[in-house]
Amino acid sequence: MKVVAKRPESLYYKKFHYCPGCTHGIIHRIIAECIDEMELREKTIGVCPVGCGVLAYEYFNCDMLEAAHGRAPAIATGIKRMLQDNFVFTYQGDGDLASIGMAEIVHASARGENITVIFINNTIYGMTGGQMAPTTLIGQVTTTSPYGRRPELTGYPIRMAELLATNEGSAYICRTSVHNPAHVLKTKKAIKKAIQTQMEKKGFSMVEILSTCPTNWGMNPIEALERVEREMIPYFPLGEFKVKE
Amino acid sequence: MKVVAKRPESLYYKKFHYCPGCTHGIIHRIIAECIDEMELREKTIGVCPVGCGVLAYEYFNCDMLEAAHGRAPAIATGIKRMLQDNFVFTYQGDGDLASIGMAEIVHASARGENITVIFINNTIYGMTGGQMAPTTLIGQVTTTSPYGRRPELTGYPIRMAELLATNEGSAYICRTSVHNPAHVLKTKKAIKKAIQTQMEKKGFSMVEILSTCPTNWGMNPIEALERVEREMIPYFPLGEFKVKE
Amino acid sequence: MEKVLMKGNEALAEGALRAGCKAYFGYPITPSSEIAEYMARKLPDSDGVFLQAESEIAAINMVYGAASTGARVMTASSGPGISLKQEGISYIAEAELPCLIINISRGGPGLGGIQPAQSDYFQATRGGGHGDYHVMVLAPASVQEMMDFAIEGFELADKYRIPVMIMAEGTLGQMMEPIILREPVTKFYDKPWATTGCKGRKPNVITTLHLPPEELEQRNKHLKNKYDEIKSKEKRAEAFMVEDAELVLVAFGLMSRVAKKAVIEARKNGIKAGLIRPITLWPFPDQHIIEAAETAKIFVSLEINMGQMVEDIKLALNGRAKADFYGRIGVIPNPEEITKVVFGIAEREGL
């Protein structure tokens, strides 16, 4: 018998605190698989966000830091500048990266900072109980857009991949999704490519991953995956937005 | 005899503190002329940056506020949300807007905030004595890039107009220059269009104006204007990047 | 009067609305987020503005902008967010813009925990930002006061052109108690300094820049005079059984109710205990402490931190009596625990 699926070495076997069916868990696993397969665990330093991923340091079996809300790219910059041959990644939600941390992510990208950002876009603030995010879709009901997000009041969801792709310093920018097995595999590929980009010192890399928040969307996990396909992908098209050769 | 040129009502006749030949002065004047010509002085609320324009409130003859460094768009948002029929503008340098104030400007634009931003891009921190800005050109010597800006260390100059144009909320985004009379006139036109955009409640408007800093560039004022044409415009192309109808 | 069961955070938000609050700018953070959420639901009803800012920094600067138009406006956050607002608060204090700032406190430092704490006392009372400035700080102890102090806070803010902070332990924001709903405020202050467009008057300018040292000194003196006036008029505290007290507990916020229970227990056991509850943390009600020192031999500062308010008690006492400290962090200590502490100290001090 050949082992097809097994927990990766780069994850401890601690239970995740995530809600049932939340795709944070899937993404953790595939990041860890990439680190295993590229044999980087002992060289890796990960930076957690404030957001549902805040405790990721309890799961990843490598050196980890916990950042202030939104500042992971600055912390990663500090680390990477001191340890240029290590693999440094951040794991950030859409509130963390696209709201409070906007300046830090835009500048990390503009500087061509040699770090890899895993960006979990679930169109909501999960951890704090379902407030609006900059990525919340038009019409979406959240606790701070109780009548649905209205563009005349709060504008339009920000497409971070497209925005960061305008920076020369961005070397690899891609948007993927994990709403079904095929896309999980594609996401894994993208993460590997992002890591490669960093290890080849080409500049800033980011994989934006469309993710679910069944709890705060008020859906069961399967409905949530369906929403990704039905509502999110049309506004947040998948694909590579920047590939520096 | 017909008066061809005269100080605009929207400026006091106080002497500017700007260095000889600094184009901040030209830009002040044409903003005031636009306000005069569109009869908006009594409805105007301007927000000054921290930067060489910090004292603009001593020059503009209308209600004015002085913001914390980089936060003018947030302050303007607070004002505009309370006074939706007034004309609210910010005046910001490239350190103010593109460095410390990156999050505020991106979000004001993403929200489609009905404000007008006059963005003075002089590729340097003027007020604090010539440090590097996010817009500093490759190779440019500043006090914090004493060996010339090197992309492998600090990435590439950010093109704010292009970056903000990716936001749906941006209604009018344009880049102009004031390095000769024809472009001064074009800049004035662009400012009017931006104001119009706001008064028609179409959303966020910004005019990025290429400006000089003879003092910190170590040039005389005329050489400085030549540099704008020779070095800045090739990297920061002029034109309209977003015009929402 | 009919009482309504409400969460502390919601009562505070409702109080702000009744005080005529026209805009809320804030960034979510536990345990304060219900304030934003309540405002998001209710402000549109009164043509008010709810806007979730991109960050605490943006939020406090939106408050700066909106307050400068003369409207009653507010923001709410918790420790880490309040830290981020420090620059903005310093600006607002200097510009003398009235507004309400809420800190529903949690444990720090760093990300810390989300459980109740009072460890932002210094930050609130000593001005965590740069420069010589103060905000008025009110510390409610019940859900009713969450509502009442929101209303009172706006009044004080307008009266003195000062940012007013309401600081409450996370638990007070999260818990429910029945409260009486207050009448809406209908009288508002004139604000001739507001920047609303200069039609019919000279332009107004709001700035905090004062390059000539003399001008800067003048501004600082002006602020100091205002602070001195507030100190002379607005110190508030609740005193409970202090007339003959030999041992005085000092505690604010929800913590003071635990302390009250301990005082009752102590009295039952013949210990002459009393309680002073500072209602204004700044200005600190030192006069109450000084008066109590006429009978009291020892003061015990009870705080959900490592010892901060105890300094203000010592400053008030200036050697008149002993000042002790008992603190926890991340938990509101229980009446049982505090009672034990009181008994212990009373024994030690021979009371």
Added chain:
Amino acid sequence: MEKVLMKGNEALAEGALRAGCKAYFGYPITPSSEIAEYMARKLPDSDGVFLQAESEIAAINMVYGAASTGARVMTASSGPGISLKQEGISYIAEAELPCLIINISRGGPGLGGIQPAQSDYFQATRGGGHGDYHVMVLAPASVQEMMDFAIEGFELADKYRIPVMIMAEGTLGQMMEPIILREPVTKFYDKPWATTGCKGRKPNVITTLHLPPEELEQRNKHLKNKYDEIKSKEKRAEAFMVEDAELVLVAFGLMSRVAKKAVIEARKNGIKAGLIRPITLWPFPDQHIIEAAETAKIFVSLEINMGQMVEDIKLALNGRAKADFYGRIGVIPNPEEITKVVFGIAEREGL
């Protein structure tokens, strides 16, 4: 020994380099910018990293990241920028990451002015951020000390795993004096906790999150113990003519040199004056105050602010002697002015 004429800011930067500083992250602000500019020129020589951050917030978080790899790193700013760093400083203090933070102070609040001030004393000593934490604060009084304290600051930071702040008036950063260049530091501390990749060891984690209240309380107690240790070992002050002094001036930083001159003048006129100069602002050298109170009837806190350190003096005195305050803002008062103040007080007090 040959002396070199240097600006205070440059001497500080050079001191940091000699202490083995490997990275500088900062955002320009008057009157601190020369530190960044010096580092930008010199750090590349020693394969160090100079990076102008996009903001003070980014800068302090870059410091967090770089310090966590075990390197000696620093940032510098002035009032408004230090306010913006408050959240980050609270995180760094909790995470116990050694680093150097410089505040070349100017006048506030708000944008204020760029002239010298000491009005960030509370912010520095009381932790302007959220939660119970402290940074060590050193206050140099000469260009030589700007260099010396940079070296000493890194030592203390590593020794206690604590952020160390050097606070100096703008003028001290801007002025030139001849100094002796110190020898480079060659011995460094082991940092087994650093996150450098887990090759050959178990993974390291640096976090400030402690959700279980017990864990949070434990962390806070651990920090408090450390702070108590520092308080018992590291209080520093310079005493000048205090043995028999009846009137003791207390002043720190450049201001203390003005005070010293006033003491000399006063002594010439038969007034028994003395001076205590706190070198560590936190921990505050209260023992020096208490000892001086054996002869002194009155202490006068001289500050370039509206009265902040005077609270620490009062806390130290606890009623043992009077404490007065004299302050300016945006200007360093002159020896002539201070001398007059001293004469006035001496007369009033009958000394």
Added chain:
Amino acid sequence: MAEKQVLFAGFGGQGVLSMGQFLTHAALSAGKHVSWVPSYGAEMRGGTANCLVTISDEEISSPVTENPLMAVILNRPSLDKFENKIKPNGTLVVNSSLVDREPERDDLKILKIPVNKLADELGNPRGANMILLGAYMEKTQVVEVERTLEYFDVIFKGKKEEIIQKNKEAFLAGIEYARRHW
């Protein structure tokens, strides 16, 4: 009635907080002084939740306590955490569907009820908490159950009729269970 403090504890998803709120509302309707203090932590998913309800005839000074008179425990970790905190001779109500050990204290009045099983049987798995609450209130009468039933609609004001009905059914099932087994 002297002051009574009741602790409800279980997983985040078990409706622990709303049980407490329901009781608080009921007590308020019955003219009591009340307070409801939750543990909170939306920032943390998947943890345990609890809340403390105080009911009194007089003004409530301290709404917090470490030693409640009664505890209603919905899962094993909560039993481990709170068993020893209950006041001597207090009451402990346990969801025996999820708590797989016996309480250790012998001074407590212990009431067991397999609510998940009962809820499954009732065809209303989300009703477990109301079953438990019904049983608890029937047995202890901290607030009169009859009055509570009168106020049922008021307490659930704003909720869909169907939901109120389902909750009432579960509540009644709990009362029923208590009458039969306790």
Added chain:
Amino acid sequence: MAEKQVLFAGFGGQGVLSMGQFLTHAALSAGKHVSWVPSYGAEMRGGTANCLVTISDEEISSPVTENPLMAVILNRPSLDKFENKIKPNGTLVVNSSLVDREPERDDLKILKIPVNKLADELGNPRGANMILLGAYMEKTQVVEVERTLEYFDVIFKGKKEEIIQKNKEAFLAGIEYARRHW
């Protein structure tokens, strides 16, 4: 020598700060204790600038003072601001090219010199400050001028030879002027 404090004041662009630095370096080279305290304000363009140089044989306690012994004044606003601060019987050196009024105090030793004119004549308009400094030092000998000339290259270390030469010329022109007119 007792402690001497000299104030230099003028427009930002007039080289006021470097005059002071030059004097400070010269005094250091001559074995004195020195300090140089600038007004600073790169944040504000177009304002006035000044610096205070202290020279002493002993350790300098306070490097600041409000009442300098001497003031070198390059423009009118500086005269207005500082005339009354100079110590009784002190020295006031004035750039008469730009200061269009007479000093009012009569206890001061007043030395006037039209440096902008002289600099224009020298074909070195940026040399005005060095002319003034040369004249001032020659007249007052706060630091021996001969020694200063010896150390000229050291003080300007790192500058282009041509620039040093131009500065020296201007400095000498100032000495010359002082010898002839003062």
Added chain:
Amino acid sequence: MAKGRVRFYSDRCKACELCIKFCPKGALGLDKKNINALGYHPATVVDPERCTGCGTCALMCPDLVIEVERE
């Protein structure tokens, strides 16, 4: 037909049903008879014969519940 073997660490399962939904062979279901310590009816193999060991269930499981082997 079975060429695969799946193993469930049921104490971790949160009954999200993603594995069930995406198993191409319909081999999985919830175990209604058991409640794990997290309070859920965990997922399990209802028809082991169908499993081909394709690994899809493990690929979609957010909680590292499933290990898959194939012949």
Added chain:
Amino acid sequence: MAKGRVRFYSDRCKACELCIKFCPKGALGLDKKNINALGYHPATVVDPERCTGCGTCALMCPDLVIEVERE
């Protein structure tokens, strides 16, 4: 030829020479004989006859020094 008249508020002038550079008629120059209170040789009309009143000088002047009239 002159159809224009320019007026200089010389006390404001900082001698940046932008007006001089952009005057299409070469009508302007610095007044080397005067130094204004700001310390500059202010710009002035050296050849009034040439001025057409086109306004370019005022358009480029950063310091509101110049007023232009045209016939």
